[in-house]
Amino acid sequence: MNYYESDLKLMAEVRRYGKFDAEGCFNCGSCTLSCDLSNDQATFPRKSMRHVVMGVKQALLESVDPWVCHDCGDCSVACPRQTKPQESMMTLRRYLVSAYDWTGIASKINRSKAGYIGALSFMAVVVLLLTGLYHVYVAKMPLSDLTTTALPLEHMFPTMTYFTLAVILLPLLILTTNAFRMYGLIASANQYSRGSSPSLPSRVLTFLTHFFTYKKMAECPTGKSRWVEHLFIGIGCLMMLFVKTFALSWFQTDQVHPFFHPQRWVGYLATFFLLYGTGSILIARIKKEKEVYKSSGLQDWTFLLLLFGTALSGIILHLCRISGLELATCYTYAIHLIIAVPMLVIEMPFGKWTHMIYRPLAISLQSKKEGTLQPQWSQKEVSKYATA
Numbered sequence: 001m002n003y004y005e006s007d008l009k010l011m012a013e014v015r016r017y018g019k020f021d022a023e024g025c026f027n028c029g030s031c032t033l034s035c036d037l038s039n040d041q042a043t044f045p046r047k048s049m050r051h052v053v054m055g056v057k058q059a060l061l062e063s064v065d066p067w068v069c070h071d072c073g074d075c076s077v078a079c080p081r082q083t084k085p086q087e088s089m090m091t092l093r094r095y096l097v098s099a100y101d102w103t104g105i106a107s108k109i110n111r112s113k114a115g116y117i118g119a120l121s122f123m124a125v126v127v128l129l130l131t132g133l134y135h136v137y138v139a140k141m142p143l144s145d146l147t148t149t150a151l152p153l154e155h156m157f158p159t160m161t162y163f164t165l166a167v168i169l170l171p172l173l174i175l176t177t178n179a180f181r182m183y184g185l186i187a188s189a190n191q192y193s194r195g196s197s198p199s200l201p202s203r204v205l206t207f208l209t210h211f212f213t214y215k216k217m218a219e220c221p222t223g224k225s226r227w228v229e230h231l232f233i234g235i236g237c238l239m240m241l242f243v244k245t246f247a248l249s250w251f252q253t254d255q256v257h258p259f260f261h262p263q264r265w266v267g268y269l270a271t272f273f274l275l276y277g278t279g280s281i282l283i284a285r286i287k288k289e290k291e292v293y294k295s296s297g298l299q300d301w302t303f304l305l306l307l308f309g310t311a312l313s314g315i316i317l318h319l320c321r322i323s324g325l326e327l328a329t330c331y332t333y334a335i336h337l338i339i340a341v342p343m344l345v346i347e348m349p350f351g352k353w354t355h356m357i358y359r360p361l362a363i364s365l366q367s368k369k370e371g372t373l374q375p376q377w378s379q380k381e382v383s384k385y386a387t388a
């Protein structure tokens with residue numbers, strides 16, 4: 001599709017992913033003026049909304065703006081028509097996640113609440129079935145013993161090692177390939193093809209900086225506390241993903257390490273970061289303290305609850321293990337897996353968790369765009385808008 005070709009079905013297509021109110025907008029631009037992250041090169045949210053209204057799908061697909069938006073809600077407060085542009089940007093991000101995804105799964109779970117809950121439930125049932133089948137067919141335990149006999153976890157850890165690596169690395173692989181598709185879409189767009197741009201190492205550095213620090217969120221005066229919470233969640237997730245991938249034997253054991261063993265402190269710290277970050281946001285959502293928390297959708301709640309549940313079940317599992325409660329340890333381990341695996345398999349490659357890669361990637365591409373902005377490009381776009 002040509003950059004300026006109009007797709008009259010785009011609005012209807014985008015609306016399948018959530019709320020997108022364009023009718024009420026009278027183009028005053030207050031939303032863009034109120035946005036602290038918007039600048040001359042990224043004039044969202046109004047421009048992104050106009051892309052949809054005008055049906056310029058390719059321009060939308062090649063845009064970094066929905067990802068540079070950090071969902072603070074200031075634009076919704078500023079909008080005199082109460083069209084809630086912040087929610088429209090959220091809907092656009094869900095649409096884009098599905099557009100980048102080559103498997104087609106993201107569009108099914110992002111377009112329908114039933115599809116989303118169904119996918120998470122399906123994975124939970126798969127984990128439950130695999131746990132039961134392991135006990136009956138591999139450990140040869142009669143079903144009647146499941147409620148009375150604790151199987152030492154050490155028994156299943158060789159199998160669990162492969163399982164854990166599979167449920168972390170496969171979703172990560174899908175997400176990475178989708179990120180390359182996003183990069184290809186944006187970086188190959190005409191507007192980046194001329195002029196000087198930041199070097200590749202500089203863009204990689206920008207990506208890594210934002211991947212590890214989320215510092216763009218802190219640029220928003222109303223986003224400082226959200227930044228700390230997101231930073232904590234990010235650190236907790238990265239610590240857990242790192243140790244579960246590279247130091248699995250520390251955790252896949254019945255052995256209780258001494259109190260000062262690094263395994264315990266890495267686990268405690270990651271748990272603290274995750275419980276504090278997710279707990280604070282959940283409380284703020286319940287209290288609807290800020291505009292951003294007044295419009296929480298199903299996926300916002302579910303992702304946070306899954307993260308919180310994973311951390312909480314993980315620490316309860318640890319407490320059961322060090323207290324010598326063998327049967328409780330087995331059951332808590334099963335519950336921990338039933339919560340953590342759907343989150344890893346569904347949320348990481350297809351859901352809200354994709355932001356961890358797409359946001360820093362968009363910011364690194366935005367730095368490229370700022371370095372290559374061409375007068376001709378602006379002129380062409382202005383002409384397009386003028387004749388639309």
Ligand code: SF4
Nearest residue numbers: 025026028029031079
């Ligand atoms: S502030 Fe509201 S009415 Fe004005 S341009 Fe933005 S969305 Fe439209």
Ligand code: SF4
Nearest residue numbers: 035069070072073075
């Ligand atoms: S939600 Fe915040 S960052 Fe996003 S467009 Fe609105 S004001 Fe800007």
